[in-house]
Amino acid sequence: MxxxxxxxxxxxxxxxxxxxxxxxxxxxxxxxxxxxxxxxxxxxxxxxxxxxxxxxxxxxxxxxxLQVPPLPNSDHDAEAIVILGGGIRSSAPEYGGGATINARTLERLRYGASLYRKTGKPILVTGGAPVGAPVEGPIMRSILENEFGVPVRWVESRSRNTRENAQFSSPILRQAGIRRIYLVSHCWHLPRAIPEFEREGLDVVPAGTGYVSTGRVRLxxxxxxxxxxxxxxxxxxxxxxxxxxxxxx
Incomplete structure (x- = not known):
């Protein structure tokens, strides 16, 4: 364990x-x-x-x-898209009984796929697992490629938390000459994630999803x-x- x-x-x-x-x-x-x-x-x-x-x-x-501002439609100057995993479902009988992503990760993948279609930038997915559990990164890649029709260039599959997402993804990106990234996660998770990637020497463009409204108050x-x-x-x-x-x- x-x-x-x-x-x-x-x-x-x-x-x-x-x-x-x-x-x-x-x-x-x-x-x-x-x-x-x-x-x-x-x-x-x-x-x-x-x-x-x-x-x-x-x-x-x-x-x-916690919400960061939405990514402007005109901001297309990063070199790669990094999508953070948000968890998995260890058993999905409707998909043959194996593991699949949870709703949070699916929301991030959907926005990452949309961002790819706008920018054409290569994608890195990052997400590991505790010892003995299904690994998130390869599942994320499979869903992006097979269900969204979006290619994934890099997979990081050792990380167990946000800090390790940054620590293990940054060498992959640096080796590819990537310095500026779109960081895709929930808008309320990015305030914790952005400093971790910046600590690793990356320039981060926040690409948040899952915004909540605080406008009109209803009963x-x-x-x-x-x-x-x-x-x-x-x-x-x-x-x-x-x-x-x-x-x-």
Whole structure:
């Protein structure tokens, strides 16, 4: 087992919704007999926080704090397109039972394919896996080439996180004489990804996808939903990741 990957994801789960709010509420139940007021406050705080993070209004605004501006239609001066993996589904019976990409990675591939058709720039896909799991990079290449009809020049398949995406992709790009890249990922993930590629000496043009709107407010924006709690988790994951990368240097 890849213990580094395991513990990273285990502690991330503890810090992200819904588990973080449920832990606060559970601690409150434990405190009820010892310190009733503290217990009631923790239970109320945990449930209230869970409710807030479950509303589209809150989740969209959390993601909006991370969004980079969309790529201008006229910006076609980078030398290559780098598409970051966003995860896989380990079993897809509708595709014969093997592994395939998840919805986040598919969204990134679709935008990367669109960018390729506009620019004609060569593509690098990057995504590995914990030991023993299906490797993401080759699956991304297969889908781009066989389903989108877009060629992939390079595949990086050792990385397990965003920092390693940059560390393992940059030598491939430098060997090909590439210095300026379009970096394709979700717009809320790019603030964490861009500095990692810049650390490796690359000039990055952000190419974000998956934007959320914070314009018109509707009544249902205050009704809890499973999608909203997921988006809140994405946002908090990125903020925690940004802080962790800065601490590690």
């Amino acid at each position: 890849d213990w580094s990957w395991f513990f990273t994801n285990f502690f991330a789960a503890l810090l992200l919704p819904p588990l973080n709010m449920l832990i606060i509420a559970a601690f409150g139940f434990w405190q009820l007999k010892i310190r009733p007021r503290v217990g009631i406050g923790l239970i109320a705080g945990g449930l209230f926080g869970l409710g807030l993070l479950s509303t589209p209004y809150v989740s969209s605004r959390l993601l909006a704090t 249902f924006d205050f009704v809890p939903s499973y999608l909203a709690i997921t988006n809140s988790a994405f946002a908090l994951h990125e903020w925690i990741g940004l802080a962790w990368y800065r601490i590690r240097g």
